Amino acid sequence: NAGVTQTPKFQVLKTGQSMTLQCAQDMNHEYMSWYRQDPGMGLRLIHYSVGAGITDQGEVPNGYNVSRSTTEDFPLRLLSAAPSQTSVYFCASSPRLPQETQYFGPGTRLLVL
């Protein structure tokens, strides 16, 4: 079991560039989420999914798109990167039941110049 994997580990972008952060899990979890972590602001939910084909917005969705075509994968797309999107991004997954623990990936550190 690889758990939750994220690629890349680190990325530098120029303002206006687009990119996709990859997230995959091999635990057959239905719930998947994307968070960003900024100093002093904890984890903020960007988008989440309760199953393949179903996504919803979190607290800070602007500038990000997601899709969930398979149970395993939940990519996060930055359409036109901005310096305000410089952050550490974490993907998490959990089984369907809300009392279940979330499993986190190792994170992607993104720097937008």
Place this chain on the structure above:
Amino acid sequence: AQSVAQPEDQVNVAEGNPLTVKCTYSVSGNPYLFWYVQYPNRGLQFLLKYITGDNLVKGSYGFEAEFNKSQTSFHLKKPSALVSDSALYFCAVRDRGANAGKSTFGDGTTLTVKP
């Protein structure tokens, strides 16, 4: 809307002393409550959770947390702190209802245990 507050950005304790990291929450209905720990340059790791039943929940590495419904609190505790407990701690709440897929995290508390 659900929310979590961790009122202390930083908690400092001496090794061997008891530690408490505070968390209060706001949610409609009965919550699921979680504590996670993050070591430098790592993802979050699960420590413990409250679902129902006993108000005192025991978790990994000797940590425990007390659920207090009247005070809407879920403070993390450990009787004797270790230097290796130094890390960033997050409290989280998860709704039981329609938004069950959605978790809300506190801003985190940095715990420093000094030898």
